[in-house]
Amino acid sequence: MIHFVLLISRQGKVRLTKWYSAYSHKERSKVIRELGGIILNRAPKLCNFVEWKGLKVVYKRYASLYFVMCIDQDDNELETLNIIHHFVETLDRYFGSVCELDLIFNFHKAYYILDEILLAGEVQETSKRSTLRIIAAQEELVEIAKEQASSISNIIAQATK
Template sequence: MPISFLLMVNKQGQTRLSSYYEWIPVAEKAALESEIVRKCLSRSELQCSFLEYRGYKVVYRRYASLFFIVGTKPSPDEEENPENELGLLEFIHTLVETMDKWAGSICELDIMYQLEQVHFLLDEMVMNGNVVETNKHNILRPLDLMERESKKADAMYR
């Protein structure tokens, strides 16, 4: 199930991270992003976390002050390869759990100030729009190695 885009947005609607796995023109990307964010933020907690908008199936979940939004394009032959919204919801949960394990308790500031590491973590999980890894230990191992090497280099130059 190819993911078209992933957004991390705060409660005010400010995008903190966006990752696109299909080419969308910049103007359309900005309009799509703002419309989807507005739609997700305006829904009550009692409403379903799935919606269809502009040909995308959108799955979102709120964790504390952040909304995690994933969009996919349904396949042309829906009967052969149906999109699994619950699978995407589970992917979002795994992403948040992995980020929590990495940063303690993930918050908006962690994403803003460590954006490169968050992108790296996301790239370990998703490649070309496909989820390739969900094992938290395997995802965090390269990040831990990078941090250890960075600390060694810092210590060597002091």
């Protein structure tokens, strides 16, 4: 099971967090601080697995971001690296060469994609095409809702004149 997902920049700024296990706000801050320090200070040639508090932390650096997942001790690290890579490839296809700014300004879309791939700390969808099709349908629904809200506000504005 995946306990949490973190995206951390090289400067130590958190860009995305998703928690699948119960952690208090104080514990979350402590986890981010601890793991950020551990991962950012590791040499690039060291392996991408760290044992931490009876769990395994698997991370991979893509450009300026570290994608971090915390898993159970008996889970497969290579499969977790594969999940991270799948998430990055899906982000890449959606944004067209994803960068840190895409995630900063469109964080809600990154969360949508992550929620389509992972459900309650387990892999839900392995097809990038299916994930992107669902996200496109979601965006279409948002646009329809915006148009309806706009037309309703126009009707109300005309009625109150």
